[in-house]
Amino acid sequence: MLCLSLCTYKEVGAFLLKLNEVRKETSIKAKNGIGFLLAAIVIWTIITVIFLLLNL
Numbered sequence: 422m423l424c425l426s427l428c429t430y431k432e433v434g435a436f437l438l439k440l441n442e443v444r445k446e447t448s449i450k451a452k453n454g455i456g457f458l459l460a461a462i463v464i465w466t467i468i469t470v471i472f473l474l475l476n477l
Contacts, residue, residue: 428436
């Protein structure tokens with residue numbers, strides 16, 4: 422699929438549709454990771470505050 426001059430319009434169209442599908446799937450997976458990261462930030466912030474308060 423690298424040589425677009427040798428491919429038909431149908432092949433190029435199918436490739437672009439597959440590419441868009443992969444982009445959408447990757448985007449959804451990345452959004453699921455954001456919630457995990459935010460939860461980890463909250464948890465580690467609480468742990469850090471408790472640790473700092475105990476060491477005063």
